[in-house]
Amino acid sequence: MTAVSERPVVSARRLSEVVGAYVALTKPKLVELLLVTTLPAMMMAADGWPSWRLVGATMVGGMFAAGAANTFNCWYDRDIDRLMSRTRDRPIPSGAVSARAALVFGLVLAAASLTLLWVATTPLATALAAVAILAYSVVYTMVLKRRSRHNTVFGAFPGAAPVLIGWAAVTGSLSWPALAFFAVVFCWQMPHFWALASRYREDYARAGVPMLSVVAGPASVGRQSVAWAWATLGATLLMGSITPVLGWAFAIGGGLLGAWYVAESHQWLGRIQSALPDRPMRLFSVSITHMTLLSIAIAIDVLV
Structure with a gap:
């Protein structure tokens, strides 16, 4: 009876660990910092408070976009993450999430982000989000990070993109x-x-x-x-x-x-x-x- 009664608790704990591992792939603290600049940009563009629907769609879409880019970063950098004390406990090096599952998760987040932004905001905001995902995932992570001392400068472009995405979500322009x-x-x-x-x-x-x-x-x-x-x-x-x-x-x-x-x-x-x-x-x-x-x-x- 004891084993049976503990099984739901163990299953719930395991589910929580799996969810936590996938959330960790998105680097939530970094996502939070990026979104801090999105809302004030939207407010400036609207000269006040935009509609709740637009704010929600833009913030969630931006969260998914940043999460996708960070997940791709974790997927590509899994080899060097194992060598660094700060990153060796990330989900892929630690074995909590497989590299293939992480890649699929990133693709799903990217698709969800661009779909939501396209349906609920503006084409320009969607395009800027797509460019930001590619800039961080490909240009910064795959091309420059391991090759150039100027990687941080180039990585700052997608890092500042939420400002433009938020503005474009409200006005459709810059x-x-x-x-x-x-x-x-x-x-x-x-x-x-x-x-x-x-x-x-x-x-x-x-x-x-x-x-x-x-x-x-x-x-x-x-x-x-x-x-x-x-x-x-x-x-x-x-x-x-x-x-x-x-x-x-x-x-x-x-x-x-x-x-x-x-x-x-x-x-x-x-x-x-x-x-x-x-x-x-x-x-x-x-x-x-x-x-x-x-x-x-x-x-x-x-x-x-």
Whole structure:
């Protein structure tokens, strides 16, 4: 009787583990960060709150698109993921999901994403999502990641694509404010990911991935991060000046957040040059808070 009564519990636990493994393939934390920029872009485009139906379709479609791209990344990088302490427990290296099942899952997510966006949003938003999936899965993951020190810069294009997808879902077109917001998110990604890559530089070196932190000295990484942080601030101020629906609240808030990002990047460089513990994850954490608060500032400014 005990074995029989425990069987449903064991089955439920196994189902939960399988579902969790497939969700992990999509890198949900990264997906969440990407979607943080989608909604404020939609709100700016609509000069207010878009319809709930459009918001839901765009957010779910974007989630599926990002999840598909990340799943393809996990599928292709399964060999080097086994070599890195940060990634060896991912579903494919750990054996929780087979490579073939992961590939099929990615294809299903991509098809679901593009179908939903096509039916519920606009052709341009659908096309941009398709380009983003291909750019991250093929151009970044399969072509550049293992061959070029500039892989992060090219990978930043699909990383900033949710801004354009959200805008296009509302208007069916693009405009200068959308491109300015795209520039903010694009520039922001370099210090963000280089800080993370610096924390795990030994992992990337072991896997033979030429991240900037592997092929360049720490001071060079720090200086380039400072330059891109300044570019983020500049793009933020430009965005505030050319976007009619944004006012002084965003100009002040965005300026302060950008200045904080710049200051933290300078502090990171200072620690590197002083031969102190560089603590790159501090900049990484600040970058996430910066983008989250910036998106909230946009939403508040549009609504108020």
